[in-house]
Amino acid sequence: DTAVSQTPKYLVTQMGNDKSIKCEQNLGHDTMYWYKQDSKKFLKIMFSYNNKELIINETVPNRFSPKSPDKAHLNLHINSLELGDSAVYFCASSQKGGDSYNEQFFGPGTRLTVL
Amino acid sequence: AQSVTQLDSQVPVFEEAPVELRCNYSSSVSVYLFWYVQYPNQGLQLLLKYLSGSTLVKGINGFEAEFNKSQTSFHLRKPSVHISDTAEYFCAVSDFLYGTSYGKLTFGQGTILTVHP
Numbered sequence: 001d002t003a004v005s006q007t008p009k010y011l012v013t014q015m016g017n018d019k020s021i022k023c024e025q026n027l028g029h030d031t032m033y034w035y036k037q038d039s040k041k042f043l044k045i046m047f048s049y050n051n052k053e054l055i056i057n058e059t060v061p062n063r064f065s066p067k068s069p070d071k072a073h074l075n076l077h078i079n080s081l082e083l084g085d086s087a088v089y090f091c092a093s094s095q096k097g098g099d100s101y102n103e104q105f106f107g108p109g110t111r112l113t114v115l
Numbered sequence: 116a117q118s119v120t121q122l123d124s125q126v127p128v129f130e131e132a133p134v135e136l137r138c139n140y141s142s143s144v145s146v147y148l149f150w151y152v153q154y155p156n157q158g159l160q161l162l163l164k165y166l167s168g169s170t171l172v173k174g175i176n177g178f179e180a181e182f183n184k185s186q187t188s189f190h191l192r193k194p195s196v197h198i199s200d201t202a203e204y205f206c207a208v209s210d211f212l213y214g215t216s217y218g219k220l221t222f223g224q225g226t227i228l229t230v231h232p
Binding site for chain 2 (some may be wrong): 004033035040041042043044045056090092095103104106107108109
């Protein structure tokens, strides 16, 4: 059983197109995240949702729009794709605690290539 | 704001040798510390974490790490590596504000561990 799944695994598209990446978790967690891993393997958080509410929004171009229809899903829509958007995008989930930290579980990643 | 520095981008080592991957962090608030491993073309898997208590934490696959608050370090060690340990390793910190936990992970640049036969 896959805990955090992402679709598609690979995405190749032309500059200027609009694309979406989907993420689903079956762990019952209430918090989900999107991370971007660039070509140098540097990982950086983009967004986080808790109970469908945006709680972390790093400096990301507004061409990127996350959408959380429910606690188990967090999708990432990207408008007007640019070459620099090529990266691996990871989804993660956790259960937001009170005073304690809860482990983030990562999906397998979506490799986006913009031509 | 917090940051993480992994001091070695690549560490080659022979099988059965010991290894240490170095990680230093900076933060103005209390943090939690983590090591993740990424095998080729796969997602990230948690190796171990330091939340509180004993400064020596043990993780999966025989790895351990020691939290040193005075040196703001969290180095990862394994006494004897295997070929299968070849992967990229990421050190990360998470901010922790008392009463809330935002869980935002800040990662280091990664260290590629290559184990040679």
